[in-house]
Amino acid sequence: MTSRATAVTEARPLEHRAFLFGGLDDFLSRAVPFVRDGLDDDGREVVVVVAEPRLTALRDHFPGCADDMFIDASMFYSHPVRTLRSYLELVKAKDPKRVHALAEPVWRREWTERETLEWARYESLINEVFKGTGASALCPYDTYTLPPRILEHARRTHPRLVQGSTETRNERFTEPEAFSAEADRARVFPTPRESDYLPVASHDLHELRRWVGDRSERHGLSRQDAQNLVTAVNEVAANALRHGIPPVGVRLWTEDADLVCEVGDNGYWRDFSPLVGFVPPRTALDNGFGLWTVRLLVDLVEVRAGWDGTFVRMRLRR
Template identity: 30%
Template sequence: MTAISELGAGEFSHQALLYHDDSSYLAGVVPFVLEGLAAGKPVAVAVPGPKLDRIEAALGPAARDVRLLDMAEVGRNPGRIIPSVLHDFADAHQGRVRVLGEPIWPERSSAEYPACVQHEALINASFAGSAVTILCPYDTSRLSEQALADAHATHPVIADESGTRASEGYAPDEAFSRYNLPLTAPPDAEEFSFDLGSLTKARHVAVARGAALGLSQDRLDDFALAVAELCANSVQHGGGSGVLRVWREHGDVIAEVSDRGYLSDPLAGRRPASPRQLGGRGLLLVHRVVDLVRTHSTPEGTTTRIYLRG
């Protein structure tokens, strides 16, 4: 696995902003946005909806020059933030941009949180050597001590009311690995073993089970597409076969695919596809159409789990 922390820094900046109330939040984020605009840089703000409204109001007329995004929507699946939010904006402006992005907030679920930390760790590898500047706010009054420790591990620079400093706990590779957690399906999950000859049947099994578990037709189409991509990936890269499991949990319809492959590239599925690229879009597509992706991968095998809200 490529060491996240060993890739060059260039002009790239990835900072965690530690704030404790609305006043310290706006005092940190508004100057960041206005300084970017004053320097002639495109600026995007991707934070949860209520905070987006506060920032827009605080910016006044300057808000018209900022790309405003509700992170609760565009970043519902943390795995699509890098390709579909950060790269989408940076690549459209030749990379010299500022982004205020808040992927971790107190209402994130326990299932989402590990994927959020891995996303933050991977930002450093994805944009190393670029001129992208990213500021990520963290609520010290409501987030756990572990979440704040993870912020120090995934950001090379920490900012707060006292200024900025290098993070003494910066260790993105360790943070990513810490949340490469085993995934165990419940005993009542629908299970189907597949290989090349039964890929179509695997998709039909998933669709039938997803419909029985209450997915709408639109969501069922996304579910079928994601499952088909994961199963095909197992056949091509995971030893020629795999096991599909489907169940419902806490309002989500969940499917996971396990195989004997090893996902050695932590950025797989998070790099934007080149227009001339042949293949290699399967995991990227999965991240785009589902609400959450969790992965556990070791040299002994890989399990990829997808969540869709019913």
């Protein structure tokens, strides 16, 4: 008779490594063996998500492999939380095989410091979201082209470092919760004097949805983005009315290319975690389910929880 302990699949550790390379030849010297090791292991499923020209160069080394094994990173890495969801779907689709991913995050020069920090947080979250899956991820970072602050993010968010033929334990690694808390502390939350404001006192949020929708389109959001923001604000406001302390209010303003909408209440979120809404919930009843959905709908969500109240700020590029 099989015991309950042996019937349950044991959690398998995640392998998450930063691969620091300089130039194409150095990249291929490590990437090709990594992909080949995955292909030779019947228990693994290989996925290659890298940027050009490295994608084509790597594909040329494996002419017999299916095209869908190779994914252009510039298309895949478009939004931190949506990319997390895509990898989760991939891991689920390949189960019981373990995903063996060469996964190169994309870092764009035109990103603001706020956007760059969210992608660094994404790399940190990999350690939390995929722990116990047995997945293996090698994340390439080009030391010839990436600025020092990005390479520093790599060292903070990966438990192990690979450079040349050497793999070492990363002494600079910071646990995801601590990394996210540090990222939040680095932010400032100024609210402009000129902002539209709507007090929210009723659980009937029809007026709030109309108010946000009208202003979103007036400020240049597409119809789909405006609808996404309406849905996101409705979710956050309903949660503030249910769990927060009055007064509850919504502010909306423009900031450079962004439309910003903030829901605030006077309550103190005692059990707030910097990972809330980043780690996907298992059910709709789990803590953070609503905020996970909100993060998928808009470009960026920032949360400030203190003694002066709880504020959820949502951004969408106009």
